[in-house]
C-alpha cells in the first residue's frame with residue numbers, strides 16, 4: 001500500500017496528475033508530495049509505501065506552496081484557452097488552477113509550439129496542452145499492450161508522439177483519451193459539439209458484442225457526441241474502438257428504423273406486423289416444400305443471452321432444425 005492509496009482509503013485528499021489506480025505508479029507530476037516524519041525532504045505519496053508507525057503530513061504550508069508552484073509552472077507553458085477548450089469543466093489542470101487560485105502567471109519564458117495536424121480519424125492531439133504525466137503512454141503499453149506512443153526527446157522538448165512523429169496509427173481504443181487529465185487528447189467526434197456542463201450523461205451497455213461493457217453516452221442537443229466508461233465498472237473503464245468511437249450510426253440518416261420488403265426489385269418500408277407475417281409465410285412455404293433443414297438462422301452477438309436463447313429455441317422447436325449460428329463465429 002502506498003501513502004496515496006492509504007490516504008484515499010481514509011478519504012484524505014492528495015492532488016495528483018499522473019496517478020491512475022489502474023496503472024503502475026510513475027511519480028512524474030510531483031503534485032502528491034507529502035511530508036514524512038524523519039525524512040529530510042517531501043516524498044511522492046504515489047510511489048512511497050506505508051510502513052508501521054509512519055507519520056505523514058498530507059498538507060502543510062510548505063507542501064501547498066510546492067504544489068502551487070508546480071501547477072504555476074505547468075500553466076506557464078500551457079495555452080490557457082479554457083474558454084474554447086473541449087476539456088474545460090472536466091480538466092484536472094483547470095481544477096487545480098481553480099483551487100490554488102491561480103490568476104496570474106509568475107513565470108515567463110519560451111512556450112512549446114506544436115503542429116496539431118494528425119490525419120488519424122479519431123483522436124485530436126494537442127501536445128501544447130500535454131503535462132507529460134505519461135498516463136497515455138502507460139495505458140497504451142500496460143493495459144492495451146500496443147505501445148503506439150511514447151515520450152520522445154528530453155527536457156523542454158519532451159513530447160508524447162508515435163514513432164518518428166508520424167500520424168497516430170493504432171488500435172484507436174481511446175484509452176489514452178480517457179486517462180488524459182487535460183485537453184491534450186480529445187476525441188475528434190466531439191469537437192465543437194457541446195460544453196461539458198451542458199452534456200446529458202446516460203449510462204448504458206455497449207451494443208457491439210457479448211462482453212457488455214458499461215458505457216456512458218454523452219448527449220448534446222439530442223446527439224451522442226462522446227462515449228466514456230467509468231473506472232468502477234465491470235470493464236474498469238476500458239473500451240475498444242467500437243464501443244468508444246463507433247456511435248455515429250445512432251444518428252446516421254442511413255440507419256434502418258423500419259422493416260423493408262423488396263417488391264418488384266425495390267425496397268419498400270412496411271410495418272412490423274406486415275414484415276413478420278411475410279417472414280412466417282415464407283418460412284412455412286420453404287419448410288413444406290424443402291424440409292426444415294433447408295432453413296438456417298443466423299443470430300447476433302449484439303443480442304442479449306436471453307434473446308439468443310429464444311432464437312435458438314425458435315429455430316429448434318418451431319422451425320425444427322439445428323441450423324443455428326451467430327455472427328461472432330466469423
Ligand code: SF4
Nearest residue numbers: 081082085088091183
Ligand atoms: S486543458 Fe484544461 S487547463 Fe488547458 S486549456 Fe483545456 S481546460 Fe484549460
Ligand code: SF4
Nearest residue numbers: 140170172173174176
Ligand atoms: S488509442 Fe489505444 S492503441 Fe492508440 S495510442 Fe491510444 S491507447 Fe494506444
Ligand code: SF4
Nearest residue numbers: 130131133134136180
Ligand atoms: S497527452 Fe495527456 S495523458 Fe499523455 S502525457 Fe500528455 S497530459 Fe498526460
Ligand code: FES
Nearest residue numbers: 027029030032046
Ligand atoms: S501523482 Fe504522485 S507524482 Fe504524480
